[in-house]
Amino acid sequence: MKQFNGISYFMVIRTKSKIHIVWYNSATMNIKMLVRPNIRSLSAYEAKEIPCRVKLDANESPYGFKIDDAVLKQIKTNRYPDPEGKKIKQIISKNLGIKPANILLGNGSDELIYYLITTFGGPVLYPTPTFSMYGIIAKALKEKCIAIKLDNEFDIDIEAVLKAIKKDKPRLIFLSSPNNPTGNCFSSEKILKIIGMSKGIVIVDEAYQPFSSERGFLPLLKDYRNLVIMRTLSKIGMAGLRTGFLIADAEITEEVNKVRLPFNVNSLSQAIASKVLKDKGKLNSFIRSIVSERERLFEEMEKIKVIKLYPSEANFILFRTGNADKVYQELLRKGVLVRNMKGVVNGCLRVTVGTKKENEVFLKALKEVVL
Numbered sequence: 001m002k003q004f005n006g007i008s009y010f011m012v013i014r015t016k017s018k019i020h021i022v023w024y025n026s027a028t029m030n031i032k033m034l035v036r037p038n039i040r041s042l043s044a045y046e047a048k049e050i051p052c053r054v055k056l057d058a059n060e061s062p063y064g065f066k067i068d069d070a071v072l073k074q075i076k077t078n079r080y081p082d083p084e085g086k087k088i089k090q091i092i093s094k095n096l097g098i099k100p101a102n103i104l105l106g107n108g109s110d111e112l113i114y115y116l117i118t119t120f121g122g123p124v125l126y127p128t129p130t131f132s133m134y135g136i137i138a139k140a141l142k143e144k145c146i147a148i149k150l151d152n153e154f155d156i157d158i159e160a161v162l163k164a165i166k167k168d169k170p171r172l173i174f175l176s177s178p179n180n181p182t183g184n185c186f187s188s189e190k191i192l193k194i195i196g197m198s199k200g201i202v203i204v205d206e207a208y209q210p211f212s213s214e215r216g217f218l219p220l221l222k223d224y225r226n227l228v229i230m231r232t233l234s235k236i237g238m239a240g241l242r243t244g245f246l247i248a249d250a251e252i253t254e255e256v257n258k259v260r261l262p263f264n265v266n267s268l269s270q271a272i273a274s275k276v277l278k279d280k281g282k283l284n285s286f287i288r289s290i291v292s293e294r295e296r297l298f299e300e301m302e303k304i305k306v307i308k309l310y311p312s313e314a315n316f317i318l319f320r321t322g323n324a325d326k327v328y329q330e331l332l333r334k335g336v337l338v339r340n341m342k343g344v345v346n347g348c349l350r351v352t353v354g355t356k357k358e359n360e361v362f363l364k365a366l367k368e369v370v371l
């Protein structure tokens with residue numbers, strides 16, 4: 001097909017006896033009908049930039065890292081980045097006591113979810129409500145999704161999951177623990193049972209593990225070859241770098257590595273992440289501040305009797321309020337942006353833990369709105 005003048009196209013079709021010239025006019029083309037049906041019916045992940053004074057909607061850290069000129073100077077913009085991110089891998093390997101061969105880096109852990117589903121396929125099982133990307137990516141890749149409702153405590157409905165494992169034989173099970181947006185960790189016994197019973201891969205998404213009082217699943221990697229742990233730098237002050245990683249048996253990282261795009265983590269992210277991850281003291285002190293602010297924020301919110309709080313092991317708090325839509329809008333009018341969980345956990349809002357000052361602004365605004 002040749003482009004002629006920007007809007008018209010012609011295509012030459014040769015048959016045995018004749019040459020046909022078929023004209024297309026791109027102005028009348030129905031692009032939607034060209035899109036695969038499973039993509040056509042999707043809606044894009046909503047990440048609108050809403051102007052506000054205090055941004056507490058995206059589970060980001062309120063603490064960023066300054067970048068030294070020395071770090072920037074070592075970057076060669078004309079060269080491709082290290083395709084494997086050896087330096088970051090080495091630091092993670094040292095920090096967590098695992099081998100580099102067991103680590104795979106992603107452009108955010110979102111990309112790793114893509115790669116996992118591309119590599120293993122579906123059915124893809126996950127509890128709901130949970131992080132929306134498991135379902136969005138599975139659907140984009142045309143895989144069957146099995147969403148199983150959490151129980152009243154937002155813990156895993158183990159009977160229902162085990163039944164689905166037997167019946168549908170999911171190749172992938174995603175468990176976000178601590179779970180987004182509910183904030184709780186799932187019961188470890190239930191997670192272990194699922195890992196033990198599943199004939200597929202079980203991913204424990206530990207995006208919020210640094211804020212949790214539980215020890216997480218890293219120590220269990222050596223016992224279960226079908227266990228994958230996913231972590232990200234996004235919630236600990238480096239969301240802008242888009243860097244996540246998974247930790248798994250080397251056979252799994254090797255297979256998933258086959259679908260990884262060659263230079264998925266860019267030079268800037270590699271250089272900055274390597275620098276920041278080395279400064280464990282600073283990283284941990286930021287995490288401690290967030291956890292202690294979460295405790296304080298929780299105590300203060302508990303005093304507001306008209307809202308219901310859900311306990312959190314993460315860097316956010318989910319709460320239920322009458323008139324959630326209105327409360328969300330009123331908070332925004334006062335300059336405070338939280339996440340409206342409508343359609344995910346109806347009647348609930350999710351607030352990210354900010355600095356002490358930001359949390360104070362939020363608390364004051366919330367009291368004015370609901371009391």
Ligand SMILES: *Cc1c(COP(=O)(O)O)cnc(C)c1O
Binds near residue numbers: 110205
């Ligand atoms: C934020 C989040 C992620 C995405 O992390 P990125 O590394 O920024 O892509 C993954 N899982 C859960 C549960 C999250 O909340």
